[in-house]
Amino acid sequence: MTKISPLVVFTEEDINHLKSSSTSGSVVVTKLIERLEMKLNDPDVFAHNSHQSHNRTR
Amino acid sequence: MPNFTTFILKVASRCNLDCSYCYMYKLADQSWVDQPNVMTSETWQVSANKIASYAKKHQLSSVGIILHGGEPLLLGKQRTESILTDFHSTLTKNGIRGSYGLQTNGTLLDESWIDLFHKFDVHIGISIDGDKDNHDKNRTYHSGQGSYSAVRKAIDLANSSPKGKEIFSGILSVINIESDPIMTLHSFLDMRVKNIDFLFPDLNYESIPPGKEDFNNTPYGDWLITIFDEYLKLNDPDISIRMFEVLMSLCLGYQQDIDMFGCTPIKILVIETNGDLNALDCLKASVETYLGANILNDDLECSTINHSELIKIQAGGYQSLCSKCQKCDNVSVCGGGYLPHRYSELQQFDNPSIYCADIYKLIEHIKAKLSAMKQ
Numbered sequence: 001m002t003k004i005s006p007l008v009v010f011t012e013e014d015i016n017h018l019k020s021s022s023t024s025g026s027v028v029v030t031k032l033i034e035r036l037e038m039k040l041n042d043p044d045v046f047a048h049n050s051h052q053s054h055n056r057t058r
Numbered sequence: 059m060p061n062f063t064t065f066i067l068k069v070a071s072r073c074n075l076d077c078s079y080c081y082m083y084k085l086a087d088q089s090w091v092d093q094p095n096v097m098t099s100e101t102w103q104v105s106a107n108k109i110a111s112y113a114k115k116h117q118l119s120s121v122g123i124i125l126h127g128g129e130p131l132l133l134g135k136q137r138t139e140s141i142l143t144d145f146h147s148t149l150t151k152n153g154i155r156g157s158y159g160l161q162t163n164g165t166l167l168d169e170s171w172i173d174l175f176h177k178f179d180v181h182i183g184i185s186i187d188g189d190k191d192n193h194d195k196n197r198t199y200h201s202g203q204g205s206y207s208a209v210r211k212a213i214d215l216a217n218s219s220p221k222g223k224e225i226f227s228g229i230l231s232v233i234n235i236e237s238d239p240i241m242t243l244h245s246f247l248d249m250r251v252k253n254i255d256f257l258f259p260d261l262n263y264e265s266i267p268p269g270k271e272d273f274n275n276t277p278y279g280d281w282l283i284t285i286f287d288e289y290l291k292l293n294d295p296d297i298s299i300r301m302f303e304v305l306m307s308l309c310l311g312y313q314q315d316i317d318m319f320g321c322t323p324i325k326i327l328v329i330e331t332n333g334d335l336n337a338l339d340c341l342k343a344s345v346e347t348y349l350g351a352n353i354l355n356d357d358l359e360c361s362t363i364n365h366s367e368l369i370k371i372q373a374g375g376y377q378s379l380c381s382k383c384q385k386c387d388n389v390s391v392c393g394g395g396y397l398p399h400r401y402s403e404l405q406q407f408d409n410p411s412i413y414c415a416d417i418y419k420l421i422e423h424i425k426a427k428l429s430a431m432k433q
Contacts (some may be wrong), residue, residue, distance in 0.1 A: 004320075004390050006311025008428040017433045025290030029431060032303060036312045051063040051122030052325045055318040055396060056081075056340055057161045058183025058228045058255060058300075 001039045059364055060373050062327040063315075064122035065109050066339060069097045069141065070132035071331040075163050075205055078196040079232060081260040081398070082128065087342035093331040096133050101333045102141045105353050106148040112358045113154045120155035125180070126339070128331075131166040135174060142178040161185065161230065163197070164212030165205050172215065172222050181227040184212055188242040192234055210249065217250050228253025228298070235269050235277045239284040247297070255300035256282065258413050260343035263402035270412060279416030283423050290427060305424050308391040321379075321393045324372035327363075329353050337368040344401035371407050372397060380408045388421045 010018075015033060018026045071093035073083070082090055113121050123145055125138070133141070142158070149156040158180040167184075175182055186209050187193040194204025216226035229246060233256050246254050258278060261267040269277035282301070289299055304314045317324045317338060328336040333353040341347045349369065350362040363369055371378050376389070383394040394400060395411020402409050411417060 001315075002313045003311050004308070004313050007309045007388070007391065008425055008432075010310060010428075010432065014432045018431050021431075023431055024287075025293055025427060025431060027293045027295050028290060028297075029306065029428065031295040032306060033310065036307055036310070040312065050118070050120050051157055051315075052322070053316040054064055054066065054122070054124060054159075054326055055255075055257065055316065056230070057066075057124050057126065057159050058181075058230050058253065 001036070003040065059369070060323040060325050060375075061116045061118060062112070062358070063118060063325045064124065064327075065105070066124045066126050066326060066328045067097065067102065067105060067141075068093075068127060068328065068330045068339070069102070069125050069130050069138075070128040071095060072132060073127055073129040073163070074132065074165060074199065075129065076198055076200045077163075078198075079259050081340050081343040085260065085265065085343040087346045089330075089334075089342075089346060089348060090128075095331070096137065097141070097331050097333075099137070099140060099144075101329075101331075101354065103144055103148075104333070105329050106145045108353060108358050110148050110152040110154055113149075114152050118154065120157055121149070123149075123156045123158050125158070125160040129163055129166070130160055131162055131171065135170060139174055142174075142180065146178060159183070159227070162212075163205065163209065165208040167212040167215060169215065169219075172219065172225065175225045176221040179225070181225055182216070183227050183230055184209065184216070185230045185232075186210075186213065186246075187231050187234060188237055189245040192237045192242065192245075195234070196232070213249050213251060228255065228300075230255050230257055232257045232259055233278060233281060235281050239281045240288055243285050243288055252294075252296050253298045253300075256285070258396065258399060258416075260340050260398050262344050262399055262412050263409060264344070267412060273412070274415050276416045276419045278413055279419035279423075282416070282420050286420070286423065286427075302424070305391060305421060306428065309421065309425055309428060318396050319391065319393050321376040321390060323375040324397065326372075327358070335363060337366070338372055338397065340396070340398040341368065341372075341401075343398045378407065380405075380410060383410050383414075386410075386418075388418060391421050392417045 019030050071090050161183045164184040190206040193206040197205050216222040229251050259267050304319050314320045326338050328339045335349045335351045336347040349366045351360050379394040399411040400407045400409045
C-alpha cells in the first residue's frame with residue numbers, strides 16, 4: 001500500500017486524543033488507522049493480498 | 059498497461075435466481091445466451107497455466123482467483139473441487155500464491171460446500187438485500203418466489219461452525235433507497251453478519267437509477283449517510299462496512315486497491331465460461347465486454363487485449379476520467395465513481411458517475427466527521 005495526499009490529516013496527537021475519547025466513531029477510526037499503518041509499514045505481511053478487490057465479490 | 063492481478067472465472071453462466079437488477083442477464087450485454095452452462099476442465103486448466111505464466115513473467119507473488127457466475131455453485135461440487143485442485147497445484151508449482159474468492163447467492167450452500175471451500179481456503183461472499191420484504195422484492199427464483207429463507211439458512215450455516223466462520227467473508231447488498239437504511243443495517247447485524255458492503259445498482263445515463271431523474275438529487279448519498287452515522291454511533295471495530303472503510307482510508311491518504319473507488323487502474327480480467335476474455339464484468343450493464351480473444355487460443359498479453367479500447371479505459375485510472383472529475387477536489391477518493399456507472403451512449407465513459415452527487419455528498423460528510431474527531 002502507498003500513501004496519497006490526504007484530504008483529512010490526523011497527527012499522532014490527534015490519534016492519541018481520539019483513542020482516549022468516547023466520541024462516536026472513535027474506536028472504529030483509530031482501529032482503522034492502526035490497520036492501515038500496519039499494512040503500510042509491514043507490506044510483506046500483506047503481500048498475499050496484493051491483488052485488486054472486486055466490488056462485486058465480498 | 060498495468061498488470062492484471064485479479065482473474066474472475068465465470069465458471070457457470072446460468073443462475074437459479076432471476077434478480078431484477080442483474081448486470082449479467084438484464085442489461086446491455088446479452089452474450090450469456092451463447093455461453094455453455096458450465097466451464098470445461100480444458101478451459102480452466104489452460105486458464106490456470108496461462109495465469110501462472112503471466113504472473114511469473116510479471117513477478118506477481120500472488121493473484122486473485124475469483125469463482126463467479128451466474129451462480130458459481132451450479133458448477134457442482136466435483137468440478138469445483140477439480141478446478142480448485144488444478145489451480146492450487148499449477149500456481150503453487152510456479153511459486154505463485156492464489157487468493158481464492160467466490161460470490162454466491164447462497165441458495166445452494168450446504169455443509170459439504172463449506173468443507174470444500176475450507177479445504178482450499180476459498181473465501182465466500184453471500185448476496186442478500188436486507189430483511190425478507192426488501193430482499194424478496196428483487197432476489198427471486200425464476201418462479202417469482204423470493205429466495206430470502208434459503209439465503210438466511212446459508213448465512214446461519216456459515217455462521218454456525220468454525221470452518222464456516224473462517225471462510226465466510228461477508229455479504230453484498232444492493233442499495234434500495236425505498237428501504238429503511240437503519241433497519242437494513244440492523245437486519246444484517248441481527249443475522250450476526252459484521253462484514254457488509256453496499257452496492258450501487260449497476261445503472262447509468264441510459265438506464266437512470268430509481269430516484270435519480272435529476273442528476274443533482276442525492277437519495278443514495280442520503281441513504282448511505284444515515285447508515286454511516288449509525289455505524290459511527292455503534293462504534294464497534296468488529297463491524298466492517300467496506301465502502302465506508304475504503305472511503306475513510308482514501309480521505310486519510312491511504313491508497314486502496316479496489317475497482318470501485320480511488321484512481322487506481324482496474325486490474326481485473328474476466329474469463330467467460332467458454333474461455334472468452336472479457337473486461338470488467340459489471341461493464342456488461344453498459345456495453346459488450348468481449349475483448350476479441352479466448353484463453354484457449356490466445357495469450358493473456360495478446361495485442362487484441364492490449365489494444366482494446368475498453369481495457370485502455372479500465373486501465374486508465376485518473377487519465378480515463380472526464381475533465382469535470384479530473385478537476386474535482388474529491389477525485390483522489392471517489393476516482394470518478396465506478397466505471398460502469400459513467401456510461402452514456404453519447405459520451406461513452408467520459409462522464410462523472412451517475413451517482414456523482416451522491417458520492418460527493420457522502421465523501422463531504424465523511425470528511426466533516428473525520429475532521430470533527432481531531433483535537
